[in-house]
Every structure is written in C-alpha cells, then in structure tokens.
Amino acid sequence: xxxxxxxxxxxxxxGITGREGxxxxxxxxxxxxxxxxxxxxGKKGEVVSGAPVFDTVRDAVAATQAEASIIxxxxxxxxxxxxxxxxxxxxxxxxxxxxxxxxxxxxxxxxVKSKGARLIGPNCPGIATAGEAKLGIIPxxxxxxxxxxxxxxxxxxxxxxxxxxxxxxxGQSTCVGLGGDPxxxxxxxxxxxxxxxxxxxxAVILIGEIGGVxxxxxxxxxxxxxxxxxxxxxxxxxxxxxxxxHAGAIxxxxxxxxDSKMKAWREAGVIVAETxxxxxxIVKEALAKK
Amino acid sequence: xxxxxxxxxxxxxxVLEVARKxxxxxxxxxxxxxxxxxxxxxxxxxxxxxQARDVASRLLGKxxxxxxxxxxxVEEQSKIEREFYLGIAVDRQHxxxxxxxxxxxxxxxxxxxxxxxxxxxxxxxxxxxxxSDADIDAFLKNRNVPDPAGLKKIIFELEKxxxxxxxxxAEINPLAWTAEQTYxxxxxxxxxxxNALFRQPAMAALMEESExxxxxxxxxxxxxxxxxxxxxVGIIGNGAGLVMGTMxxxxxxxxxxxxxxxxxxxxxxxxxxxxxxxxxxxPNVKGIFINIFGGITRCDEVARGIIEASAKVQIRIPMVIRxxxxxxxxxxxxxxKTSLIPASSMQEGAGxxxxxxxxxxx
Numbered sequence: 001x002x003x004x005x006x007x008x009x010x011x012x013x014x015g016i017t018g019r020e021g022x023x024x025x026x027x028x029x030x031x032x033x034x035x036x037x038x039x040x041x042g043k044k045g046e047v048v049s050g051a052p053v054f055d056t057v058r059d060a061v062a063a064t065q066a067e068a069s070i071i072x073x074x075x076x077x078x079x080x081x082x083x084x085x086x087x088x089x090x091x092x093x094x095x096x097x098x099x100x101x102x103x104x105x106x107x108x109x110x111x112v113k114s115k116g117a118r119l120i121g122p123n124c125p126g127i128a129t130a131g132e133a134k135l136g137i138i139p140x141x142x143x144x145x146x147x148x149x150x151x152x153x154x155x156x157x158x159x160x161x162x163x164x165x166x167x168x169x170x171g172q173s174t175c176v177g178l179g180g181d182p183x184x185x186x187x188x189x190x191x192x193x194x195x196x197x198x199x200x201x202x203a204v205i206l207i208g209e210i211g212g213v214x215x216x217x218x219x220x221x222x223x224x225x226x227x228x229x230x231x232x233x234x235x236x237x238x239x240x241x242x243x244x245x246h247a248g249a250i251x252x253x254x255x256x257x258x259d260s261k262m263k264a265w266r267e268a269g270v271i272v273a274e275t276x277x278x279x280x281x282i283v284k285e286a287l288a289k290k
Numbered sequence: 291x292x293x294x295x296x297x298x299x300x301x302x303x304x305v306l307e308v309a310r311k312x313x314x315x316x317x318x319x320x321x322x323x324x325x326x327x328x329x330x331x332x333x334x335x336x337x338x339x340x341q342a343r344d345v346a347s348r349l350l351g352k353x354x355x356x357x358x359x360x361x362x363x364v365e366e367q368s369k370i371e372r373e374f375y376l377g378i379a380v381d382r383q384h385x386x387x388x389x390x391x392x393x394x395x396x397x398x399x400x401x402x403x404x405x406x407x408x409x410x411x412x413x414x415x416x417x418x419x420x421x422s423d424a425d426i427d428a429f430l431k432n433r434n435v436p437d438p439a440g441l442k443k444i445i446f447e448l449e450k451x452x453x454x455x456x457x458x459x460a461e462i463n464p465l466a467w468t469a470e471q472t473y474x475x476x477x478x479x480x481x482x483x484x485n486a487l488f489r490q491p492a493m494a495a496l497m498e499e500s501e502x503x504x505x506x507x508x509x510x511x512x513x514x515x516x517x518x519x520x521x522x523v524g525i526i527g528n529g530a531g532l533v534m535g536t537m538x539x540x541x542x543x544x545x546x547x548x549x550x551x552x553x554x555x556x557x558x559x560x561x562x563x564x565x566x567x568x569x570x571x572x573p574n575v576k577g578i579f580i581n582i583f584g585g586i587t588r589c590d591e592v593a594r595g596i597i598e599a600s601a602k603v604q605i606r607i608p609m610v611i612r613x614x615x616x617x618x619x620x621x622x623x624x625x626x627k628t629s630l631i632p633a634s635s636m637q638e639g640a641g642x643x644x645x646x647x648x649x650x651x652x
Contacts, residue, residue, distance in 0.1 A: 109385040110417035137585040154531020162332035235534040
C-alpha cells in the first residue's frame with residue numbers, strides 16, 4: 001500500500017489520445033496501474049490500451065468511479081484540465097505537463113484547494129508505488145519493492161537515484177515527483193507526515209534543488225520525523241541570477257542557494273549526501289543504525 | 291502611471307538635446323537589465339545640459355555590473371520627500387500573488403526582508419478577482435501614507451499591469467512622494483513569465499532584443515533551454531535537476547561545465563540534433579557529455595538525434611553518452627553502431643569526458 005495510490009486506485013488519463021498520453025497509458029497498464037478510462041474532448045468512444053475514452057472528466061467519473069487523474073494536455077490547456085478534474089470530484093490530480101504559465105497555476109491551485117483535492121505537480125513525473133502502480137511517466141523497470149520513501153523536486157534525477165538504490169538491492173515504498181515549477185500543488189511539507197505514518201516506509205530520501213525555500217521550510221517538520229531522512233541538493237555549480245531551464249531553479253538575492261538548503265537540512269538532522277552515487281551507502285548505514 | 295517626463299538617448303549629443311528640452315536639472319540613468327544600478331554608479335545627477343552630456347559620455351559604451359550601457363534615460367530631477375516600495379510578486383509557498391508595500395523604499399526589498407521584515411506590509415491577492423476599493427482602503431489604513439487616494443490609483447494600475455502582462459514581479463522602487471505633494475514613479479522593474487510569452491507577443495519580441503550572448507540568442511530562436519557558463523565540457527541532459535546534477539558531477543571530476551542545456555521532457559530527435567549543433571557553436575567546448583534518463587523521453591529518439599547530427603556536421607571532439615530509462619535497449623543498440631563513447635552511469639560519464647579532454651580529445 002503506497003502513501004497516495006496502489007494497485008486498486010482507479011485512474012483516468014486526461015489527454016489519453018495524445019502522443020505522450022497514449023504511450024504512457026500503455027506503460028502504466030503494463031506496470032499494473034488500474035487505468036479505468038481517459039478523457040479527450042471529441043474522442044468519446046475510442047479505446048486506448050483497453051481504457052474507454054470520454055469527452056469530459058465528469059462523464060469519465062460517472063462511468064468509472066475514477067479517484068485519480070493524470071494530466072498530459074498541452075501547457076495552454078492545463079489550467080482548465082486541472083480545474084475540470086477537481087470540479088468533477090477527483091481527489092488526486094497529477095499534472096505532468098511542463099511550461100504552464102504561473103498565473104494559470106495560481107488559479108488552478110486555488111480551485112484544487114477549494115475542492116479539497118490534492119494536486120501533484122505540475123512539471124512532474126508523477127508517483128510510483130513500487131511493485132504496485134505508477135501514475136505518470138516514471139520508468140517502472142527501475143523500481144524494487146521495499147522500504148525507502150522518496151520525494152523529489154527533480155524528475156530525472158529521481159530516476160537516477162531510484163536506479164542506484166535498486167542496483168544496490170535497496171527497495172522503495174512510494175516515490176513522489178513533486179515537480180520543478182515555482183508553484184506546486186504538493187511540497188515536501190505535505191509529503192513528510194504521510195511517510196512518517198506509513199508502516200512500510202523505514203527511511204525517507206528528499207531530493208531538492210536550488211531556488212525557492214521549500215527545503216528550508218521543511219526543516220522543522222524533518223526534525224520531528226521518527227524515521228531517518230537522507231537528502232541531496234542539486235545545482236551547487238549553478239551561478240546566481242540565471243534561470244536553469246523552465247524549472248523553478250534560480251538563485252535570487254542570495255536566497256535559495258544549495259549551501260543554505262544543505263545547512264538547514266543538516267541542522268534538522270538530515271544526512272546530506274554530497275553526490276548521488278553515495279546515497280545507497282548512506283541509506284544502508286542509516287538503516288543499520290536504527 | 292505618474293512617471294517623470296524624460297526620454298531615452300543613445301549618444302552624449304542626444305542626451306544634451308533631451309536635457310535642454312527638459313529645461314531643468316536632470317538625472318541620467320543607465321539602461322541595463324540589472325539590479326543595484328544606483329550603487330554601481332549608473333544613476334547620476336546633472337545640474338546643466340552640458341553636465342548631463344559629460345555624465346552620459348562616461349556611462350555610454352562602458353560596462354556596468356558586467357553589461358555594456360547602450361542607452362541612458364534622461365529625466366527631470368524630482369525633489370523627494372519620502373520614498374516607498376510598492377510591488378506585486380508571486381509567493382511560491384502561499385501559491386498566490388502578493389502585494390508588498392513598505393514606507394522604507396529605495397533599498398532592495400530582499401535586504402529589507404532580512405533586516406526589518408515587519409516594515410513590509412503584505413496583502414495576498416485573490417486568485418480569481420481584482421483588488422477592490424475596500425481591500426486597498428483596509429490595507430492602507432493606519433499606514434500613515436500621504437494622499438491614500440492617489441496611492442490607491444497607483445496600486446490599481448500596478449495590479450492591472452501585473453496581471454495583464456503575465457508578470458511574476460512588478461515593482462516600483464522607489465515610489466517617491468515629492469515636494470509638489472504628488473507621487474512619482476522613479477524606477478520600476480517587471481519580470482515576465484517565460485511560459486506565458488505565447489500570449490504576450492510584444493514581450494516575446496523584447497526578450498529577443500535583450501539577449502546579449504550570441505549562442506543564448508540562437509538557443510532561444512531554437513526554443514532550447516540553454517545557459518552559457520563558460521567552461522569546456524558541453525552538457526546535454528533531460529530535466530533541470532538532472533542537468534544541474536550532471537554539472538555538479540563534471541565539477542567534481544575536475545572539469546568545468548560549458549553550459550546548462552535541458553532538452554526537457556519528451557525530446558524528439560530533431561531537438562537533440564539542434565542542441566548538439568548549438569553546443570558545437572561554442573569554441574570553448576572541448577568535449578560533450580550527454581546524460582539522458584528517459585521517463586517521458588525515449589532513449590531511441592535521443593540516439594537518433596545524435597546520429598542525425600553527426601551525419602550532418604563532422605564532430606571532432608570527444609562525446610560521451612549515457613542512456614538510461616524508457617526504451618534504453620533500443621537507444622543503446624543505435625549508439626552501439628557508432629563511434630560514440632558509452633557510459634553506464636552519470637559519475638562514469640563525467641569522469642570519462644573530463645579525462646578525454648585532458649588527454650587532448652584522442
């Protein structure tokens with residue numbers, strides 16, 4: 001049982017008939033995810049990887065009792081897709097789309113909150129519950145079922161670390177890709193309590209990056225965690241004042257630097273790794289000490 | 291917005307002309323996209339038009355905080371009684387826009403936030419409606435500002451500009467209260483959200499003009515997320531976190547990253563080919579490390595892009611490639627047919643490329 005979803009979670013895909021939507025629906029189904037339907041306006045009646053396509057999220061929910069939705073629609077339509085999911089009663093919304101305007105996300109985050117839903121992303125790889133289900137685009141073959149929880153602001157760097165853990169024989173419980181945008185539905189502070197309560201998770205790995213204050217903000221919560229927390233921050237060689245890609249990674253006014261984040265985490269008791277390759281060794285040591 | 295009468299000029303002679311037209315003592319402001327201009331000597335007063343010309347000739351064509359001053363703004367001087375800060379920005383943690391106001395203007399707001407956070411008033415904007423009269427009246431009450439009605443008009447205007455232009459920051463600093471008992475906007479800064487440029491065509495055109503590095507300009511034309519860093523190891527990766535992680539790893543192996551280049555999610559062969567061509571334009575690049583961990587990105591697409599690029603241009607520098615994730619077998623099979631050097635991990639790849647460059651690319 002994962003912290004957010006498992007093999008029983010009923011999932012729909014918004015943008016299911018698109019290039020990415022259809023490819024990753026196939027991958028999700030192959031991994032064991034219960035994809036019960038999909039949505040593409042005007043494509044009602046089509047079938048993708050065994051999942052029936054509907055015109056609206058409301059129709060899909062009525063027909064399939066879907067609980068979670070994964071969004072693959074283009075950036076300029078993403079705000080409406082997120083709001084549509086929340087208004088149709090979906091409680092777990094994952095938005096993979098990158099490049100959504102910030103002001104659109106301000107509105108979407110507000111609507112999601114007012115409907116009592118949880119948004120993961122945008123610009124995120126989704127979540128995976130090892131050996132059970134994956135919701136999003138994280139490659140399934142890198143996982144090994146086990147007891148390490150991960151939450152990360154970076155997509156591909158997370159794959160890197162999960163892969164290294166699996167090669168070292170260390171399995172994972174739930175892996176959450178929080179996303180790289182300035183405005184995110186879910187942050188470290190929202191995920192940490194879930195991992196602390198989760199009986200399957202024995203230690204947590206947090207992967208942060210430069211920019212923003214999400215890492216610093218999580219420090220007081222980390223201090224209260226009953227499980228070991230291992231951390232890594234990317235972007236130590238990034239110069240200040242330059243935006244690193246479409247992500248929220250930018251250092252401004254001396255704030256959001258790798259140093260300030262590592263310091264905040266170390267003071268909160270996090271074992272901070274210097275390189276991704278040493279993470280498996282650190283995890284083994286932390287578990288042995290418990 | 292109540293701005294001062296003034297004009298932009300690009301030569302000392304033009305400055306003289308503008309200053310004469312203003313007919314009063316002026317201030318000459320260097321027009322560069324950088325904060326802290328005043329402290330760096332980029333804003334100077336001139337009592338006469340001739341003085342303005344001399345000041346301008348000392349600024350124009352010279353670097354200011356690393357950027358060449360090509361234009362100056364010539365404005366009449368104002369008699370400042372008080373300086374305020376007024377801005378709207380995105381608050382990432384609250385997921386809202388926030389209006390910031392301080393009676394201690396003139397300084398950098400980041401500094402003030404550290405030294406005296408209580409001096410900054412905050413008003414979170416409703417995500418789905420504009421500010422109302424009552425919102426602003428309540429906010430300004432007890433703040434002891436002159437002419438609250440005048441200030442309210444400026445706040446309304448600023449919100450309209452901020453929302454209308456898809457900004458992530460719009461600030462007036464300082465907002466001056468002058469001896470004439472009116473507000474004047476003395477300096478302002480606006481950051482536009484890159485992701486919203488598709489619906490802000492006027493801003494998109496300005497962005498192209500403002501880029502100074504030729505390769506960065508070309509990257510923007512090709513819609514590639516690229517930042518030039520000046521080192522010798524060219525880097526291509528997918529996902530900002532992984533690219534930064536790769537830069538860090540190259541640094542640890544003793545190399546210096548030439549760039550940040552993120553092909554993003556779901557890169558097609560054409561984008562990879564374009565990216566590779568872009569890196570080859572940088573004469574400092576002595577070797578290239580391509581690090582892909584495919585999720586939405588498919589390794590075979592990336593491999594195809596690399597092969598297409600090598601067929602088109604002769605690549606004389608070493609290239610190390612590491613592929614992992616979605617469709618990795620198909621990708622590796624394609625790479626196996628070429629002379630590219632494979633790596634099985636990020637660490638190994640970073641080590642290999644740094645070593646190959648050290649050996650002189652053989």
